[in-house]
Each structure stands twice: as structure tokens, then as C-alpha cells.
Amino acid sequence: MRALVQFYNSSVGKKLIVGLTGILLIGYLIIHLFGNLLIFRNDCGKAFDTYAEILPQVVIIRTIEIGLFLIFIFHIVTAAYTWLLNKQTRDQNYKVRKPGQTSPLTSRTMFFSGSIVFIFLVVHMRQFWYNSRYEAGEHYSMYEVVKTTFSEPVYGIFYLIAMFLLGFHLRHGFQSAFQTFGLRDKTYAPIIEWCGIIFWLLIPLGFASMPLFFLLNF
Amino acid sequence: MVLNSKIPEGPIQQKWDNHRFNIKLVNAANKRKYTIVVVGTGLAGSSAAASLAELGYNVISLCYHESPRRAHSIAAQGGINAPKNYKNDGDSIWRLFYDTVKGGDYRAREANVYRLAQVSGNIIDQCVAQGVPFGREYGGLLDNRSFGGAQVSRTFYARGQTGQQLLLGxxxxxxxxxxSGRVKFFGRREMLDLIVIEGQARGILARNMETGALESYIGDAVVLATGGYGNTFYLATMAKYSNGTAIWKAHKKGAFFGNPCFTQIHPTCIPLSSDYQSKLTLMSESLRNDGRIWVPKKAGDKRNPKDIPEEERDYYLERLYPSFGNLVPRDVASRRAKEMCDKGFGVGSTGLAVYLDFADTIKRNGKEWVEEKYGNLFDMYHEITAENAYETPMRIYPAVHYTMGGLWVDYNLMTTIPGLYVIGEANFSDHGANRLGASALMQGLADGYFVIPYTIGDYLASTKFPQIKPDHPAFKEAERNIQELIKKLLSIKGKQTVDEIHKRLGKVMYDHCGMARNEAGLKKALQLIPQLREEFEKFAYVAAWEYKGNGLNWELHKEPLAFEYVKPSTRSYK
Amino acid sequence: MNFTLKIWRQHDRNSKGKFVEYKASDISPDMSFLEMLDAVNRDLAKKNEDIIAFDHDCREGICGSCGLYISGRAHGPQRGVTTCELRMRHFHDGETIVVEPWRAKAFPVIKDLIVDRTAFDRVIQSGGYISVDTGSTPEASSIPIPKANAEEAMDAAACIGCGACVAVCKNSSAMLFMSAKVSQLALLPQGHAERKIRVQRMVHQMDKEGFGHCSNTYACEQECPKKISVAHITRMNREFIRAAFW
Incomplete structure (x- = not known):
């Protein structure tokens, strides 16, 4: 236990936690996306509704949900904590800074992009998860809820922005995690970079396709 | 005063062994009762401080920089010699010994040089064990390159950063x-005086350069590892902080100065481009392994080097020294380069440069090969001159680089002041009148790792030390004197900056005391040379100078040198 | 060439600093950045003013003493050079150049442009070496090391400890510096005996000195005058995980 606490207290340990939880969350995103893609089945949302109905009734899913929730908390708290510590490493900042010349924007804005994604997440959970779980009546159709929500421009666009920032977050986050795991060496770096495209580009695009679909009234 | 070199008895191969057996040892339990002050943290200083502390002594280590790692040993590029004979080309301790004595123009002590050659192999073992990433062959074993003045490949290297890697080790x-607490380290301290009490060196006075305060450091012996005095020439390859103050102050306190005239001019430096320049940059001599040195056959030929056809080029080193070619010793290469330029064959805008051409090597081995071996040097050359040396030949010119002279020390590396030891470039010992390439790193580390840890014990074990406190009158007096000196210097408020005066001093040195002395001096030299030769043929000696006080003449002491094993002759590299 | 310089002046550790403007005139494009400052200092000295203090020594890019934050870039705009190697030809005539010291809590300013980088030494002291006493060593060629490993170890060992990595890092992290040493010694069989304890001690000391976390922006690699790769950080992370769990 002491070793674990020591590990967590070290700078490298904390980064590892952030990376590891981050990768687990990305894993969840894939499952989430594949379920959601049922929305595009041309059956007026039947399959999607069934999926949304059955999901909470499986015990294992409920358990995983709790784990996921903890992972989220761990990711956010640790990342915010390191951000706070990092803020304190420089009493006085430079008068002239040209960070754009030495590092990509995505890498310097993880806290910002993460925060927006977090806000999105709260809204998102309230909108879909909480409502469906605790305020749903007899004839609750998730498909209908999704449709009405996404058809509303303010919501739809907010979702799109959030997905853009998620991609932004993952653009750096995915390969960065492997760097922290010590795996991004000369051989694996290009592979990680290419695989990263699935995660930072295709997944957010997949999610974004839903509000786009309803916004454009297909 | 008779200078006693304390060379041990016996045949040269056994002198060091005999000596190690005969010297007194400090009991392991007693070592912690002694404190040794080591000034400087270059190769010699760091290795000495670490080795002494490993033995159990208390060590006080000081350096001018914030960190020991910044000492100027770090700038040595080419390599370090050891007669491991990995190349099976006939190398041996004897050959390294012989080459070093001969390369030094028969002005080094045979016994010292032999010891150096003996321990040089251990240095490589030591450094490899420390994790120094020496260059290796594909089979995983250590690689060697050949270096100026040697016909065998005995030089170990870590790219062009050998000094850096050895120093970091x-x-x-x-x-x-x-x-571990056995070394107390003090950075940003400049030694300003040596404290001698009852004839023994017992400490130093140093200035804390952050606060300006003068601080006393007391020990039972003092080891100076503060490097050479090449910066008297202003434009040298030395670092700006390598100011020679420590050995000068020790000299003023009575340590003899050995062979001060022996300064080494390194042949492969980037030429001076204008007079604002603050220092010259050296490029490793290893460049001469694969580069060919030439000048146009016609004096004043200002054509682009690429337009000068092969038959109109004079590869003068290859012409004059067919067997050594471009790998003649440094002094020879430097002198010939200067001669060529003086005769008007020099190239570049100032006419003070010769070409070092890699075109043939690139044709033979490819650009990648050259890049791997010398990439950092080519980059450096490009950054300074804005010229691409892969395309056009480099321009090089000799510059002051090393001082063979230094404080006189005996076989134990002790000066004429009991308890004051001098190691590394700061002493005069092993290189005679000319140092061969890749020998400075070898000597610095030999002194620090393998010589001083033994010899200092002999002195400590056989000497009685009175208790001394920082308020001892000797420290108080030194502090007063230095305080006064600083006050005096600061109150001059002259019209010229220190740098400008230094620059002028450097010019005087270069003009009259550089590679060639002034015209009158040369004419005089022509009369003196036959006399000198006569004298030399009778005996060779070490000239050790004693400081007698400001305004008084120095007194010359001579230590006769005996050559039993290497027969002095006119050095030939044909 | 002529330049306007805005230089950070600070009397000592405890006083508050400020920017002061200076003119540098008649500067040759072949001058190094430090020689340009020498020229400014010469004029200041002649006016009996306090000269601008900056660290420097070898002036050939290897001792790691110099290090200035020049108009928003550590060691100036060129890649792979130290401040002393940087030539004025890389600036425009008439340009205003802002010169600042490295800024990090772990590198307090001592005077003007000089900072205290002894934190780096303490990180090395905590374990950045192979524990071997003088003399107790096997014959050098008894340990064959694959050339590729030796070369990579050399890449890491090229670090000059200038602190540019910390200076440019938005978190003032010393990961590149620390990892270069860990990686060098992890690549060599000689370093394996202590690999576990070494990485743990060095990370611990680095944290203690007040350096920040690494957030993998890789800016350090861009500004490193010796172009040390962040692949060494990767290896160090691996060493750290290995030390914790294996």
C-alpha cells in the first residue's frame, strides 16, 4: 500500500494514472459508439430503443458503470491536481512566449479541452442517462429523446463543439498515454500515431454524425 | 635550492610498483581524520576528489562554476589514449611511453611518462565501468581511432565529445x-590565495562569487586542479572562466613554475574572422585522420577552392612527411600552417588559414560515413562560419590550446610547497614541450584516479599537522591582502575595460610569444639556436621558475633530465 | 546591425527585477549572441554602470553554462544551438530582442540573467551514476555492448545540463534532463545493477526540487541544443513502471 501511495505521489505515477484511466475511457467510448450507431438503422429507432431499454437491466453493465464512474473521477481529479501543481512551478512567467513554435496546441490545452468535455459530460448525463434512468415513464423512447434534443440547433451545435474538443483532447491524449506507459519508442511511435487516428478522428466523428444527422433533418 | 624530482629507484617498468610499495599508507580508520582541499572539478579535480573520498578522506571540493560538470575538460573532443592494443597493430605501454617522450621533444620525465602509460589502460576500464559510452564496433567491442603523432590506433572516443563523457563519468x-557526504562541494567559488602555515599548504582563501564574501577552507593538504594558463593569449580555445589565477597565486606563495614557455598551438581551429571575437573554437584534431590539408600552389590564389584543380594544390604535409602525412604532431602541423600563410599561400579573407578538405573521404566512404564520425564538428563549423564543409573545404588555422607548462611537481605531484599538490593541466609534468593528441584527458584522469590517491597518503602519514582554525593569523592576513587588492582593482575606474586590456595582452603574447617570435627575436634566435643545440646536446633540463617578489627577477632552477630509455634526437616524422 | 534589447535586470535573489532597455549598435552578423552582449557590457562598463550578468564559459556549446530566453525561445530561434553558438545573422536588423533568464521555481534567479541550476546537480547526486569505486573495475572489453545501444546511450549522454528543457516546458518539468541520464545508464549493462533504485531516487529528487509534471508537449525536444529525443522520457517511464511493479 505504501508503495502505491508513493507511486501515486510521484510525478510520473500521477501521469500514469491519468494515462491509464484515459485509455480505459477511450475503450468505453468505442462500446458506447457502437451501441449508439444502432440509431442509424432504418427502423424508426426500434433497435436503438430496445438497446437502451435492455442495457440498464444487465447486472454486469451496472457494475461496469460504477467502475467507469470511478475511473472518470480518478482521471479528472488526478489531472486537475497535476494541473494545479504545475501552475505552481513558475512564479513569474516569461514576457514573451512562443509556445506555438515548439509544441502543438492540443498538448498545451488538455486542461481546457478536458474541462469543456467535462461540462459536456454533465449536460449529456443529465439529458440522457439521468432522465432515462430515473424519470422515464412507461413509454419512454430514447430514440425520440435523442431526435428532439439533436434537432434543436443550440443543443446540436453544443454537441458538435464538444465532440470537436473531444477529438482535440484525444489527439494529444492517446499518444501521450503511451508515452507515459513507456511504449512510445522508435518502433511503436508510428503505429501509435496511426492508431490514434481511429480514436481522435473517427470516434468523435462517429458521435458527431448523430447530431449532424438530426440537425440536417435526414 | 636543489629540485628533487623524487623519482623512485629501479628499472623504469618497476618504479611505480616499487614506489607504491615503499610509500607510507594512512590506516583506513585514520583517513577520516584528514581533510583535503581540492580546487577545480575538471577531469583531474573531479576524479581526485571522488577517489580520495572513496578512500575515506574528507574532501572539500570547490569550483568556479555553479556545477562541477561545467569545467573546461568538457570541451575536449577527440579522445583518450590507452595502449590496449585492441587493434593488434603493435601498441604497447612502451610504445605509448616512447611516443609521448619523443612527442614532448624530450622534455618530460621518463619515469612520470612511463607511469602515465602504465595506468592509462586502467582509466579506460574505469570509465567503461562508469558508463561512459565510448564508440564501439558492430561486435560490441571498443573502437579505436588513430590520432596525431601516433602510428597506431590507440585512441578511445565518444563521438566528438570524449572530454564531456569522461568528465560526466x-x-x-x-x-x-x-x-554520501564525504565530499563537501562549493560552487561559484574562485580561489584567490593559498594559505601556507609553517611551511605547509594548509588551505585556501576563496571568494564566493554570489555574495562577494571571502571564505577560508582549511585542510591538511591542498590539491590544485585548475587547468592551464592559455587565456593569457586572450584568443585561445580555453573557456572564459579558465583564468589561471589559482596556480598563479600558488606560484606567488612559493611554488615553482615549470616550463612556462611551453604552450601548445593547436592546428585545427576555426580561423579568426574579426576582432570582436571573444574566443577561438577548436575542432578536434581527429579531423586530420580523414581530411587532407592543402593550400594553392600559387601564392595569393583567391579562387574558389572548388575551382582550383588537383595539380595546382599543394598537400604540403603529405609532401613533407610522407609516412605521417596529415597526422604529424600538433606542433609540426601548426608550424607548417603558419609558415605557409606567412609565405602568402594562406586562404580565406584574412589569408590566415589553410584548407582541410574532406572531398576525397566523402567520395571514398560517402557523406553518411563522414556525418556519423564528424557530424557535430561539421555542424559547429557551419554555425560559426555559415559554410557547408561537406561541399567546400574547411578553413583552419592554429590557435593556443593547451599549456604544457605549469607548476613544477615531483614524482608525487607535490610542488615545492609541502602539502600543495598540482594535477592535470595545471602541473607541468608529463607532456614535455609538446603534448600529443588525446593525452590531456589521459593525464588528467591518471593524476586524479590513480596517482594522487596513493602519493598524497605518503605525505599525510609522514607529516605532523598542528590544529588550525579559520581565525589563524595566516588566514586573516591573506584575507586582508586580498580584500585590499579587490578594493584597489575596483577603484581604478579606468578608461578601458578589463576585457580590452586582456585583449591587448593577448595580442602582445601572440605577436612576440606565439608560434613565431618577433623579427628581431627571430634573428637573435638564429644566433642562439646553435648555442642552444650545443647546450641541449650536453643536457636537457626542466626550467622551474621561482617567484621572488614584485619587480624582482624570477630565479631559474634547473632539474636535469636523464634519458636512459629514450634516446633524444631530432624528432623525425618523415 | 542594430538592435533594441529589453533585458531582465535583477540585483540579487531577493530583489524584484525589471526589464531595462539597451541599444546594441554596429553589431556584425557573425557575432555570437554573447559577443553582442559583451559589446553592450563594454559600453556599460565605460559608463561605470553595472554590467549585465550572464552565465557563460566555454562559448562553444558544450559546457552548458549559458542559457537565455531570447524573444520567447530558449537559446533563441535556431534549433540545436546554445546561446553562445547563436549568431546574430539569425536576427533582423533593427529587431527588438527580449532577453529573459530561465524561469522556473526550481531555478531561482541569482542576478540578472543568471539562475541557480544546482537542482540539476542534486538530481544527479540522488543516483545519476554507476556506483563504482576507483580501481574496482573489470577489463574494458569484457562487456560487449551492441553498437546501437552504445550509440543511443551516447545520444542521451550528450545532455549538457543547460536547463533549456525546463525553461521551455510549460510545467517547468525536468523530465528530459533526468530521463537522459536514466536512459543512458539503462541502455548499458553496467547500469543494470542499480536501475531500479536509480530511477526511483531520481524521480523522487526531481519532484522534491519543485519541477513540474511532464505533459508530453515535447517542447523540450524542440529546444534542446543537443536535440535529445523524448524517446528517452519513454524509456525512463518504462524504467519507473518496471521499478514499481517488477
């Missing part, structure tokens, strides 16, 4: 001892 060893 020694710095690691020192750091380990700092961590």
Missing part, C-alpha cells in the same frame, strides 16, 4: 561522494 563519481 568523473562528475558522476564525485556526485556519488557528495551524496
Amino acid at each position: 568523473a562528475y558522476g563519481a564525485l556526485s556519488r561522494q557528495i551524496n
